[in-house]
Amino acid sequence: MGNISSHFKNKRSTIKKIPKFDQIESEQERQEKILSYLSSNDFDSIDRLHMYHFLKRYIFQNNFSSPIEDKLIKGGCKVLDARSGTVENIPLYPQEIKPNNLEFIDADVTNGLSFHDNEFDFTHLENMGLVLTPDQWDFVLSELIITKPGGYIEVSDRRNSNNGEGPILRKVSEAFWATRSKQNVDFKLIYNLDSKFELQPNIGKVHRIEKDLIMGPNGGKSGLVMQDISISFYASELAVKSLSKEIGISEEEYKKRSN
Template sequence: MGNKNSSLRRKSIKIELDKEIDNKTTDVITEKELKYHIQNNYEAIDRAHMFHFFQRYLFQSDFSSPIEERMKRDKCKVLDIGCGPGTWLLDLANKYENSLFYGIDNNSTYPNEIKPGNLNFIKADMFDRLPFPDNEFDFVHQGLMLFIVKPYQLNSIISEMIRVTKPGGYIELLEPCNEFRRTGPILRRIYEAHTSYCLEREINMKIFSNIDNIIKSNQNTPIVYKDEKFYVLGPNGGKIGMVFQDIYIGFYSNEVMMESLSPILGISKEEYKIMIKDLIEEFKRTSPEYSLIRFWAKKN
């Protein structure tokens, strides 16, 4: 599972999770924070909120692992890794009041004050060893690592997810499928530029098609289930297609992506802005098909 050769920094810090949550943000960052190429401004936070409700509508659920009845009945411990602004956790903490929820992220975009009493956020780096004991959580969730995780890091993160999950508990990962059909030339060009940009940073987005095999390679999770939902990006995909168009255009039109991709495309920033406008028009004439996949497994 990649632990032997992993370059993840190993810390001795562990957080002992009390039965009752103190509702204060815990900070275990002791080294320089990672620099992500995704902005943490209000627009990015709004997109994260929008994406949560998009995926919930697409799957008609917040998760695919069969743990809902246990979360309603028992005091389950649930961890979300790379929780961002905490939308997924806020949603679940209000629905399942008997359970305890924890989110970790390197960037403090989650709410520090206004949150349910059964939810706690921890400022920690998912690229370090998770600061929790073995067999601590009933459900460990992670979503959308596609643009920030290197192949060796993916192996280690999944190993850590399994390590902190209780026997009989579940892990679940949400990722977009890296292959899509019926794309127009502008969309394809932007996708290829983004792929090149990621490869320059040693991030290979195609590795995510192998998530189920990485999970299976751990002796504690030999069976992996896959829940995949398809949708069309743009107006030809109906309301859900337009919601994802807003998310997609918002992501690719932000200043960070414009500065990163325009040199690879060989165009100026002004030409990049025109390309994004042309992309919106292209969506009216095409029906690019995407999918989101939830991979989930029960720990032996």
């Protein structure tokens, strides 16, 4: 997806320091946000993110699909990877063992991106479909003016599909999507996200690449890995607390059914 023009927007004159979440939210607000995203800062959550990353890399045979690799290899290319983790695992990001040209920034994209216009050659968004409302999608896409003309914007996400799920996993999965709907997240929007891109005057051609995956044994090794990721997620403490309530059973009963 190429960004061909940015002259429709006003320039940002300065780069503001992005405040930490614990400076702009109370602890209760922070915990409510964590619960609404059903993510945590334990090592199981980090392992799931790693597994999902390598699974996606295997399926697409690359970390990204945009034709930006040659420019990355040559150097001098500036990249923004938005939602490379979750709001609550910032403390676990490495601060010492990391490339010298890498910086972690704790920020909420729905509050705006405090960078200059035309600053990045490549902007990558990951799994936003799980957390953004339709209005938030419009706002976030409008902020992508930070991508240079001729640069690339890539959105990597998953569709809501029960392909290969058994009856128990399907019921839990449906409960999860129901919780997202109550947060005004339209999980079907990912099917028509192209239309939202096309409404942005600074974004050019939109290309979509899709890969199908059958969850479980019928999907081969990839299907088994995705099944393990899903089961691990649905068995996490936050998921148990939220999804048992959504299904209408006790946490103990939920754990018995999901084992």
